[in-house]
Amino acid sequence: MLSRTGLALLAGVLLAQAFEPVGLVVLLPVGIMGLALAVRGLPARRAWLPGLAFGLGFHLVLLFWMRVVGYDAWLALAGLQAAFHAPLGVLAAWVMRLRGGPVWFAAAWVAVETVRSSWPFSGMPWGRLAYATGDTLWQDALPWVGMTGLSFLLALLGALAAEVVARTGRARVVAAAVAGGVAVVSLVPALTAYPVPTVGDRQVAVVQGDVPGDGSDILLDHRQVTRNHVEATVALAGDVRAGRAPAPDFVVWPENSTAVDPFRTADVNAAIRSASDAIGVPVLVGAMVDSGPENVLNQSIVWEPGVGATDRYTKWHPVPFGEYIPWRGVFQENFGRLALIPRDMLSGTREEPIVLGDTPVAAAICFDVAYDDGIHAQLLRGGQLVVVQTSNAMFIHTNQIDQQFEISRLRAVETGRHVLVAATNGVSGVIAPDGEVVARAGTRTQAVLQEQVSLATGITPAVRLGAWPGRVAVVATLVAAAWSVLTYRRPRPGEGVDDELGRADRDGRPDLQRA
Known part of the structure; x- marks a missing residue:
């Protein structure tokens, strides 16, 4: 044994x-x-x-x-x-x-x-x-x-x-x-x-704003994280006006591009609005949004220039003991570290794709990409592109970021769609439907990835x-x-396993009597 x-x-x-x-x-x-x-x-x-x-x-x-x-x-x-x-x-x-x-x-x-x-x-x-x-x-x-x-x-x-x-x-x-x-x-x-028909393309921009310090603490200076994304987007707008970069149809920021509620924090709201107005196209913002005194939502928010927030997606799969505490009354009193999670993150249930400009997009936030349900539901209801917003700063010095990015690549193959991955400081990238990484930002850097991607309408058998x-x-x-x-009946003498690894009898018969 x-x-x-x-x-x-x-x-x-x-x-x-x-x-x-x-x-x-x-x-x-x-x-x-x-x-x-x-x-x-x-x-x-x-x-x-x-x-x-x-x-x-x-x-x-x-x-x-x-x-x-x-x-x-x-x-x-x-x-x-x-x-x-x-x-x-x-x-x-x-x-x-x-x-x-x-x-x-x-x-x-x-x-x-x-x-x-x-x-x-x-x-x-x-x-x-x-x-x-x-x-x-x-x-x-x-x-x-x-x-x-x-x-x-x-x-x-x-x-x-x-x-x-x-x-x-x-x-x-x-x-x-x-x-x-x-x-x-x-x-x-x-x-x-598998042939997946397409209905045109979009010019997209993925912004990786970077995280201060050693890059592992998103809350060390979360306002600077937001400023980084704003400044990168405003700089992109300047490049577009100068003819140095193509005008995007929309811009994607990562999860936690603001760690505070942009509807309750005036300066953050103004900063996001300035970035959206400067680039002149919708910006998909990753934000923590209050939901009462005891709960919070992890959301993807479509921010329209001159309008403000319109469409939203809420993370389907918050991390237990990381983003919410099951049986809070039992655990919080016995595990001091859980005191760092004062509010429970609620799960989203949206099955319709969000709309970025005129593009229906299947959204996923961080670990959502590892689950089939949310992405499949949005694709079955018309999603033509997949966007993954993530904040892996805590794991930036580990192999987790590579494992998660690999899952995002395989999602592209499974769904027959381009996948856009926006991370705070890595790994951000644009992935083609065959899994090829057509653009990738270096970790712990600020970068803007611009690519033209196709929009798909077909549904694969897998989905x-x-x-x-x-x-x-x-x-x-x-x-x-x-x-x-x-x-099952126990083997009679001579019918049993003839060594410890369960090999067959010498005459090639199965080691255990089949039913």
């Missing part, structure tokens, strides 16, 4: 290296293979331990950037996410007894990935397998099958690789042939890009499918696990 647990722990660490900043994508199926081997043939009462070890190895490494909030916060978040892999180990051990075990293993992976991405407190989607596929042929499957579908394919490849390792004789040959076939099929979308693949995986996994439990 010790060797299985060690194998699972190592597999989790290897899987984390498939994500930014290392980006060794070849380790995706290797990590999954290690987990499948570690739990293969184990009884449920023991399979949870390798599952938990895998989760710890994976999330402690993947989420190491959380340490800047506090090592206790890093351990708590990584531990919570790792805990989901304990039942995954049990489910995998059950369903791998069935015929087509690798398919059921992949379904179990996606089921757990779906649950932890939505629960508790709206979940934490970081670490979905699909989020490591940037700049690979696998990413081309995203418009067709979405993030969930691609995670399923990758988990299936890993489980099939485990079958190749675990089996012998003819059974190994068959498993290798199936694995090769699935690998080929998974790359077919690279030959046929149409929405949450259904994940829901189907959850139901299918529960049914398969129940069937395995109800029909």
